[in-house]
Amino acid sequence: MLPDILLIADEPELCKQVTDILDEYDVDWCFEYEALNICIHQPVRVVLVVQDLPGASGIELFDSLRASRPGLLGFLIVDRESAGSLCPAAMDSGFAGLFSPPLDPDHVRDKIAKAMESAALREENARLRALLPLYGLGEHFMSSTSQHDVLESLLNVIGDQTAADSLSVMLYDNEEGVLRIAASRGIPEEMIDQIKIKPGDKIAGRVFQERKPVILNQETQNDSRFADLLKRPEIVSAVSFPMIVRDKILGVLNVSYIDGDIRFADSDIEILGIFSTQAALAIENVHAFESVAQEARLQALLEQYVAPEVAEVLLASDAALTTGLGEIKEATVLFADIRNFTGMVQEIPLAVLRDFLNEFFQLFTETIFEYRGTVDKFMGDAVLAIFGALIELDNPSLTAIETALAIRERFADLKEEWQAKDPFFTTIDLGFAVTRGEMFLGNVGSARRLDYTVIGTEVNIAQRLASKATSSRIYITDKVLEDLEQKQSAHKVLVKYVGKMVLKGVQYSVPTFSVLGLEKEID
Structure with missing residues (x-):
């Protein structure tokens, strides 16, 4: 098991005493010459350092550890006679406190518990700091219409987050068979x-070929499998990360520092991985849109956004793809989002949150496609879908409600599955809203980008109304109810009048009804 706490000492009796006192933690001990390698490659949160070491003082050793791990917390173990004189120097080096043998178990446990709590808080804050620009980066990617825009957005965000001395994205040139710097x-x-690098050559080429990220910190880089390729001794730390999407590698992201004491850790790999994956997805989408003239590629692309039947309708009509004017049409909109998403961002580890959202959006997409709807867009923790717009439906309002009921049922199963992984998932839920009316439907960008979307008051009402729905309620408007009553159907939707909702940004109160279910489900 990887250690939370590392004791650096050469006295077996002291090591046994410390591990006995801190038996609730994962504690390891090592000699001074092993400490740096362990701290760089393992998730150590707190170190306990004996002052009198054979090769150096505990304070000197801690200074070198902090150069590689600036946030590392430490305690100096020193005899009582020397504690007073060494305390100022220890505090200057960043130690959180001093322990003196014989160790007081209660005192040690209390101090270590507070240090571990502080370390966990720092890690959570780091996750949140990384997550916030991630959403901003996603918005930039959504609006990017060229590869250049995507890469500039990527480097701007990573540059702001890391203040690195050197950043580059190298993309693979299929014609020349080499990696070239694209930004x-x-x-x-x-x-x-x-600069042109063939796969397998130099560090970037090797990372591209092996599809595995690599961290190179100055103190340990000579032990790396890339040691024979290191040509720039002035680099103190660097990361090279493969940019992979759908099992296809596009290139390599490189981040490095020339000056300072910043070192990369395994946690940086996770964050850069998310940035790289989003950028790779955006680049692939840009490339796909630029190949819109090829019908086979176009159909594959469209089916990322709409059901296969809808893609066939679009492909059968060149006007639907090439005109930027669009049309004003009556349609039904379904909006759904996660309740307590802000809490999820604060409480759930980034990797877990990413996996959950992937399954969440997969569930939504498959269900909407099953009911022949169109996924208009993902909006952070929400999904917007359209019914009866691109292809005709006999009863689009009923279909949207049936879709919401199916999503609610399937989401309950998904939630139960994730509760077993983390109890926080018991606190999340969904809110639904279905609205209907006239709205603009069309390509607001260009034929190359194909950003088919829907705009109108009813869309805004759906978003606001869904934010009012708790406990997986499905709210519908009077216009949806009127549409249901005008169309014959084997299934009657049972509703309860909620009242007139006052919604932000809407100038009038909206009569609102809550869906109880379909008649056959109630009987």
């Missing part, structure tokens, strides 16, 4: 066009 920061212009 960069901190690299001289005259060098950019000269």
Whole structure:
């Protein structure tokens, strides 16, 4: 098991005493010459360092550890006679406190518990700081219409987060069979066009070929499998990360520092991985949109957004794809979002949250496609779908409600599955809203981008109304109810009048009804 706490000492009796006192934690101990490698490659949160070490003082050793792990917390173990004189120097080095043998178990446990709590809080804050720009980056990618825009957004966010001396994205050129720099920061212009790397050559080429990220910190890089490729000794730390989407590798992201004491850790790999994956997805989408003239590619692309039947309708009509004017049409909109998503961001680890959202959006997409609806867009923790717009439906309002009921049932199963992984998932829920009316439907961008979307008051009402729905309630408006009553159906929707809702940004109160179910489900 990987250690939370590392004791650096050469006295077996002291090591046994410390591990006995801190038996509730994962504690490991090592000699001074092993400490740096362990702290760099393992998730150590707190170190306990004996002052009198054979090769160096505990304070000197801790200084070198903090150079590689700036946030590392530590306690100095020193005899009582020396504690007073060493205390100022220890505090200057960043130690959180001093322990003196014989160790007081209660005192040690109390101090370590507070240090571990502080370390956990720092890690959570780091996750949140990384998550917030992630959503902003997603918005930039959604609006990007070229590869250049995607890469500039990516490097801007990583540059802001890391303040790295050098950044570059190298993309694979299929024609030449080499990696070339497509965007960069901190690299001289005259060098950019000269750099061409074949897969397997140099560090970037090896990362591209092996599809595995690599961390190179100055103190440990000579032990790396890339040691024979290191040509720039001035680099103190670097990361190279493969950009992979749908099992296809597009290129390599490189981040490095020349000055300072910043070192990369395994946690940085996770964050850069999310950034790289989003960028790779955006780049692939841009490439796909630029190939819109090819019918086979176009159909595959459209089916990422709409059901296969809808894609066939679009492909059968060139006007639907090429015109930017769109049309005003009556349609039904379904909006659904997660309740307590803010709490999820604060409480759930980033990797877990990412996996959950992937399953959440997969559930929504498959269900909407099953009912022949169109996924218009994902909005953070929400989904917007349209019914009766791209293809005719006999009863689009009923179909939207049936879709919401199916999603609610399937989401309950998904929620139960994730509760077994983390009890926080018991606190989340969904809110639904179905509205109907005239709205603009069309391609607001260009034929190359194909950003088919829906705009109108009813769309805004759906979003606001869904935010009022708790406990997986499905709210519908009077216009939806009127549409249901005008169309004959074997299934009657049972509803309860909720009242007139006052919604932000809507100038009038909206008569609202809550769906109880379908008649056959109630009988």
